[in-house]
Amino acid sequence: MKRLFVLVALIFPLALSAQTRLSETVAADFSNRVAHHYTLKNDSITGYIAEQLTRSGAGGLDIDSTMFNLKNDLPALDAALKYLYQYSDCNRQRFIANLRGMNLQTNSVFPLATYTANKYKNDTKALLEDKSDFLKTYTGPVTGKQAPAAVAQATSTTDNTATATTTAGTGETTAAGTTATTEGAAISAPPVADTRNWEVKPLFQVRTPEQLVDMFGKDNVTQRDAIDLAGTKEGEAYVIYPDTDDELEVQFDGENGNILTFSHFPSRWKSPYGIKAGDPLAKLIKVNGRPFRINGFEWTNGGLVSDWQGGALEGKNVVIQLKANNTGDPKTYDQVTGDKTIRSDLPVLKKLDIIIQSVAFKSN
Template sequence: MKRLFILVALFVPVFLNAQTKLSQAIIDDFSARVAAHYQLPHDSITGYIAEQLTRSGNAGLDIDSTVFDLKKDPVALDAALKYLYQYSDCNRQRFITNLRSLELQTNSVFPIATYTANKFKGDTKSLLDDKKDFLTTYTGPVTGKKPPATIAEVAAANQAAASTPVATNSTASESNSAASPEGAATAAANTAPAADTRNWEVRPLFQVRTPEQLVEMYGAANVTQHDAVNLAGDKDGEAYVIYPDTDNELEVQFDGENGNILTFSHYPSKWKSPYGIKAGDPLDKLIKVNGRPFKINGFEWTDGGRVSSWNGGSLEGKNVIIVLKANNTGDPKQYDQVTGDKTIRSDMAALKKLDVIIESVAFKAAN
């Protein structure tokens, strides 16, 4: 009997640990398979996971970097498992089937299934309710993605784009043929500008640490330095501007150990920004991304139009700074309701009539 108690004492902790912790080999396997399937077009599982990670804010500023390397982010890894469990209707057998469809190693499937089912067994109702709500706006998987580009890859792509000659209608025969309708069409095609093949991903900019790297990536002619100015109009250090004086102008500010700050205040812009948020986007889109209404400082006052609180939404704590502006300010009865030293809710009826858009948006990522 004493021997039996000893055996129980030895094996029960081991058994419990197997239910509450995944080995690094299993984590690496799951991470690798999710990354591989995320590169497949229209993969429903990884598309669902990525969209839910973005919606919940668990993906941080860079959804692709997160999905491609879940093993480096324990919080995102657990969230990915949770959303795969949710995708499987919180049904263990369905969850196992979906794990197998990711082509995991056989000895990874059951430990992951047990770990996930145990971890989220008390959340079944809330997960199913959340899924029902999520599916009302979900438009399908966004997959077929490539791993995040490196600084060197961005530099190479932009240099190649800069060296691509623009087609011109320079030959005599083309000039003569332009007299006919067919020739005119040919001439138009020959004079069309080359396709823009520059790299518009902002993700590599969070990796940049020096102005020299910016010049390497975008060329000396496309990077300038100026004083950074805060919302109060005061100087706030130095900043570097990529593609200055164009719709694609982007400001980069290095903040030492606090990370880089990327600010967009021009539109329409070609940059592919975090969360899909850009300057010029309407207020309704921002509310949708956050998942709930938020609070705004009254216009025409200190920090006017700035989002003061995300009210616990998806953008809470994500270092996203947004300033809004109202385009239709001609009706004082409407505009006066949202101006002055006050805080207003983003779902306030008056805002809907004022054509409120994002004036500027800044993203900050820690080093």
């Protein structure tokens, strides 16, 4: 027994270290994948990270050099992971899916996910609030940059982009900042004089991306990997108004119908049953007409509604993932995490400020 205690005493610090530090190999893998994706045009993940690094100052004076060499700037690498976690709505499963989407090595994904989730677990609310503010002025990814060896060729473009980004990030109301914001809005957001019908029902009848482009304009529709709410890649999807509060993902399934997914809030779309991302758990219980069951958080399919318990949403092809905004008290949060299902009327859920993180509707 004494030997067992000694063994545990030796192993425990190592296990804790594995959760709070990254190996050089894992850090280099993440750095290399970020660098590669930063060379791709309109890459939503690295574009988001680069803009947040620029606004926060964590990217230094030359954001392009930083993005191509994160492994040699560990504070910037940490910040990049934080903003990718924020981009993933501080959801571990979605964070893992995004890492996989960047084609990281399999043995890098979970160490990165564990490290990042542990490091920023008490910052969830602040990160989401910051993301909401950020998206109000974010005009979309500026990527497709050249690697350092050819950076001279892209100097003028980089300088212009950095100037516009810095002005917008500081919130100054100079002519340059106003122009940059206005031009960006014309590309990625609805017109100011908006007469559009925000009803989503017509979108269930669309069958091709060309129809989406005809409806919303080519600058307001982009293609991405389709990631279901469990974090699994499911082919391709088309996103209307990407990287705005009104972002809506459309996945085509032939004559079987379409899947519409909302993960941003607030949103102007008039969604079925009046259910939107950001709605509180109490509203969802009211719409269903009775309590339902939820998969334990921080686990496989964590936060997904697993059984509507015969309520109004039973069999209606509605898939919902919930999240906890208030996870600061581990003892409270641990009651609803892990490999189990829980009732939606469990009293502890009220303390955790549960909201809808994402909701997907499939046409019948």
